[in-house]
Every structure is written in structure tokens, then in C-alpha cells.
Amino acid sequence: MKPHLLFLSWRDIKHPKAGGAEVFTHEMLKRVSDDYQITHISPRFEGGHDVEFLDGVTYIRRGTLATVIPYAFSYYQTHAATIDLVVDQVNTHQFFTPLYVPRAKRVLFIHQLTREIWNINVKQPYAWLGERTETPRLRLYRNDLALTVSKSTADDLIDIGFTPERVTILPEGLDFVPWPKEQWQTKEANPTFLYVGRMSAYKGINDAIKAFVTLKQEFPAARFWVIGKKDDAYIENELNPLVPEEMRQDITYFGFVSAEEKLERMSRATALLFPSKREGWGLTVSEAAAVGTPTIVYDAPGLRDAVQHGLAGYLATAQTPGALAIEMRSCIQDPAQYEAIQFAAHRFAKTLHWDNTGHRFREWLDTVLVPSQFKEEYE
Known part of the structure; x- marks a missing residue:
């Protein structure tokens, strides 16, 4: 038996x-x-x-x-x-x-x-x-x-x-084999950052939005994508007040998408933002890495493990939107560092199955x- x-x-x-x-x-x-x-x-x-x-x-x-x-x-x-x-x-x-x-x-x-x-x-x-x-x-x-x-x-x-x-x-x-570099999608022409997950303050979407607003003042062409269950009331009451009206058109809430579209958009994005206060790991960090995109995280339990303490992702120096914006800026302004982190994250993702x-x-x-x-x- x-x-x-x-x-x-x-x-x-x-x-x-x-x-x-x-x-x-x-x-x-x-x-x-x-x-x-x-x-x-x-x-x-x-x-x-x-x-x-x-x-x-x-x-x-x-x-x-x-x-x-x-x-x-x-x-x-x-x-x-x-x-x-x-x-x-x-x-x-x-x-x-x-x-x-x-x-x-x-x-x-x-x-x-x-x-x-x-x-x-x-x-x-x-x-x-x-x-x-x-x-x-x-x-x-x-x-x-x-x-x-x-x-x-x-x-x-x-x-x-x-x-x-x-x-x-x-x-x-991971439930898929990390994509080889030849399969990575071309990055968006404009700096594009992505959030994937629930609309919840502790998951970090509020801080991610604030960081994006800060970045937009220096990089007006920047865009922000949000994938996950769409909560119209949360957007209206919690997120929109954080964003100047003229910037709201550059934030796209996709709601739920297929697994294929999620990975495609992950691959096209400059970086994933995952500023959660605490996670067991952070599966989307590994998913993004597997398709050629690094993640910016807070130095928080679980997430620091998922980015190998900054070796396979960007580890913000403080749990604040301003610290996130600094790392977002690094993604844009330091291509050599970006490529090194991008490939390190991908190598780490290849060990996960x-x-x-x-x-x-x-x-x-x-x-x-x-x-x-x-x-x-x-x-």
C-alpha cells in the first residue's frame, strides 16, 4: 500500500x-x-x-x-x-x-x-x-x-x-524551459516597466506606481504595464490619485492575460517591478528572468533570495518608491550593468524547474x- x-x-x-x-x-x-x-x-x-x-x-x-x-x-x-x-x-x-x-x-x-x-x-x-x-x-x-x-x-x-x-x-x-536568447522578444522602444500580480498594497503595486511617476519626470516616454486581476475600484480609489492625470494614459491595466501573452510582455519589458514587503520567493521574478528580463525588488524576505541578493536582479537600497526609481533609472542609463544582470538572472532561472x-x-x-x-x- x-x-x-x-x-x-x-x-x-x-x-x-x-x-x-x-x-x-x-x-x-x-x-x-x-x-x-x-x-x-x-x-x-x-x-x-x-x-x-x-x-x-x-x-x-x-x-x-x-x-x-x-x-x-x-x-x-x-x-x-x-x-x-x-x-x-x-x-x-x-x-x-x-x-x-x-x-x-x-x-x-x-x-x-x-x-x-x-x-x-x-x-x-x-x-x-x-x-x-x-x-x-x-x-x-x-x-x-x-x-x-x-x-x-x-x-x-x-x-x-x-x-x-x-x-x-x-x-x-518553473513550468517552462527558460527561453534561449534567440527567443527573447525585442525590448520596447520606450522604457517600459511591468507589474504582475494582485492589486494589493503589500504586494507593492502602490509603490511601483509612485516610482513610475517619479521616473516619468525624467523620462517622459516611459510606460507602465499592469497584468493581473483588474480591480476597477482599487484603481479609481487607490492608484489614480497617485498619478497626475496627464500621466495616466501611459499606464495600461491589462487584467488577466494568457500565460503566453504574460511571458511575451515580460520579455518585451525593460524590467519587472516587484516591491513586495515579504514573499516566500516571488515566482514572477524567476519567470521574467527566464525570458530575458530582470526584476527590481525590495530587500525583503524571499525576494532577496529570488534575485540572489542583487546578483540576478536589482535590489533597491531602501523600501521606498524613490529607491525603486533609482534602480529603474539604472536600467535605462547603464546598459552594461543592465546586460550583466539580465544574463545573470537568466542563468539563475535555468537552474529552476x-x-x-x-x-x-x-x-x-x-x-x-x-x-x-x-x-x-x-x-
């Missing part, structure tokens, strides 16, 4: 708000599904099936963010004898598995801590509550095995008491699910 893995998460790959963490999880799981029985539990969403079998993974959807927690507890109690490992994927939301799953059968999986994002993205008093309780809640797992996706997050875990030897970093992946992620995850599973070793460590 195949070993049974139970994954618990607040979202799955089909969720309307699925992001990089959900892509990572699905790509990783499907690559080991031939040898493992995998059950993934997460909340329901409109239009989603209660049970769905996808790429060898059984997705079960029940309840809400709150009620899925007792459902997961009940499911585990019912099937405990057949479950070999429970993976509690924490992304602000968690399933509190240390309260009911034996330590030898549980693992923490976390892409990033939330920290300052609570105050940016959540209303009070929930932001205060979330920020104050995050560390104590994570410390419930500090003696457990832990999986993460970047050294930044691993360091954060170790800082709050996790044992370094029990924290494993899984490599990021979901097959590598799946292989490393399989190696890790082979180690922790060796019965004798696993039991001896925890007895």
Missing part, C-alpha cells in the same frame, strides 16, 4: 485566489503522486467541487476558513491509522496539528512569515491580533520537521526557535518515512 500523505491548506490550486504557494504545492505533489496516496484538504469556494481528483492528488473541499479546521481534525481522527504524514501548510491560516497529530507524523510547511503584512493588509483589531499571535502560534511547531522555500524563511523560523537541522529548503520551480522541486521533495520523503529512522528519532 502506498504511504498516505495528508496536506492541509487554506487554498488549493483551483481556488480563485490561488497564488505562488498553491502552484508550488500542486506541482510538487503531482510529481510524487505515483508513489504516494495524497489527500489535500482546504475550504470550499464557489464553483469548486467538494471532491476532485487532479494529477494524482485527491482534493477535498469542506467548510470555510474557520470550519475546515475542525473538519480536518475529524478527518484525521477517522483515518489516522492509514495516514503516514500530515503536512500543515501555514499561510496566516493554520490547522494547529500539534494539538492532535503525534510529532512523528506531522510537518510544518510554510512559504513565508507574515509579520508586517498584518498591518498593511488586515483591518484592526485583527491585524493587531494576527501580528501579536503569529510567533506563539508558529512556536507550537518549533520541535517539528519544517519545509520552506527560501533561506530567508528558514532563517526566520530558526530565529523563533526551530532547530536548523529540521528545517529543509525546497527549490523553486518543478522537476527539481519534486525530486528534492521525494528525497526528503524517502528520508523521513523510513520507519526505523523515523521512530528512533522521536522515541
Whole structure:
């Protein structure tokens, strides 16, 4: 009988708000599904099936963010004898598995801590509550095995008491082969910067827009593209007030586009802007690099890893729109540096593939699910 893995998460790959963490999880799981029985539990969403079998993974959807927690507890109690490992994927939301799953059968999986994002993205008093309780809640797992996706997050875990030897970093992946230079698109004639992602202050779109406005004063021909779910109310209430009316025509909101168009526009852009305050990694950084475009990021957890601390991208010296604008200016005015960073980013992207992620995850599973070793460590 195949070993049974139970994954618990607040979202799955089909969720309307699925992001990089959900892509990572699905790509990783499907690559080991031939040898493992995998059950993934997460909340329901409109239009989603209660049970769905996808790429060898059984997705079960029940309840809400709150009620899925007792459902997961009940499911585990019912099937405990057949479950070999429970993976509690924490992304602000968690399933509190240390309260009911034996330590030898549980693992923490976390892409990033939330920290300052609570105050940016959540209303009070929930932001205060979330920020104050995050560390104590994570410390419930500090003696457990832990999986993460970047050294930044691993360091954060170790800082709050996790044992370094029990924290494993899984490599990021891409679902396409980086384009050879001959396939890169010709760059736009005018300096063109790109933002790809959700319209959210903590993701950095507000700062990206402010930086663009600053750059336009020196480079009037500059353009800005935005790809991702279009939120007209957010544009009207949050972004337009940041932009002088005469500049708004040079910002294009494309909304969702096909994967092909996204990569094409990435390749045509001068640089991607990703000034998020905190990420697990920043998948779009690697995607842009794979098609010949460097990214400008803040020196923030996850993103600093994705650009190799400035070796494979531009690392702003401060988390401010002014610092972003300085790096945008460098892209335009220093072509020698731009080309060096462009090729370094591309070389780094060539090391990333979901097959590598799946292989490393399989190696890790082979180690922790060796019965004798696993039991001896925890007895």
C-alpha cells in the first residue's frame, strides 16, 4: 500500500485566489503522486467541487476558513491509522496539528512569515491580533520537521526557535524551459516597466506606481504595464490619485492575460517591478528572468533570495518608491550593468524547474518515512 500523505491548506490550486504557494504545492505533489496516496484538504469556494481528483492528488473541499479546521481534525481522527504524514501548510491560516497529530507524523510547511503584512493588509483589531499571535502560534511547531522555500524563511523560523537541522529548503520551480536568447522578444522602444500580480498594497503595486511617476519626470516616454486581476475600484480609489492625470494614459491595466501573452510582455519589458514587503520567493521574478528580463525588488524576505541578493536582479537600497526609481533609472542609463544582470538572472532561472522541486521533495520523503529512522528519532 502506498504511504498516505495528508496536506492541509487554506487554498488549493483551483481556488480563485490561488497564488505562488498553491502552484508550488500542486506541482510538487503531482510529481510524487505515483508513489504516494495524497489527500489535500482546504475550504470550499464557489464553483469548486467538494471532491476532485487532479494529477494524482485527491482534493477535498469542506467548510470555510474557520470550519475546515475542525473538519480536518475529524478527518484525521477517522483515518489516522492509514495516514503516514500530515503536512500543515501555514499561510496566516493554520490547522494547529500539534494539538492532535503525534510529532512523528506531522510537518510544518510554510512559504513565508507574515509579520508586517498584518498591518498593511488586515483591518484592526485583527491585524493587531494576527501580528501579536503569529510567533506563539508558529512556536507550537518549533520541535517539528519544517519545509520552506527560501533561506530567508528558514532563517526566520530558526530565529523563533526551530532547530536548523529540521528545517529543509525546497527549490523553486518553473513550468517552462527558460527561453534561449534567440527567443527573447525585442525590448520596447520606450522604457517600459511591468507589474504582475494582485492589486494589493503589500504586494507593492502602490509603490511601483509612485516610482513610475517619479521616473516619468525624467523620462517622459516611459510606460507602465499592469497584468493581473483588474480591480476597477482599487484603481479609481487607490492608484489614480497617485498619478497626475496627464500621466495616466501611459499606464495600461491589462487584467488577466494568457500565460503566453504574460511571458511575451515580460520579455518585451525593460524590467519587472516587484516591491513586495515579504514573499516566500516571488515566482514572477524567476519567470521574467527566464525570458530575458530582470526584476527590481525590495530587500525583503524571499525576494532577496529570488534575485540572489542583487546578483540576478536589482535590489533597491531602501523600501521606498524613490529607491525603486533609482534602480529603474539604472536600467535605462547603464546598459552594461543592465546586460550583466539580465544574463545573470537568466542563468539563475535555468537552474529552476518543478522537476527539481519534486525530486528534492521525494528525497526528503524517502528520508523521513523510513520507519526505523523515523521512530528512533522521536522515541
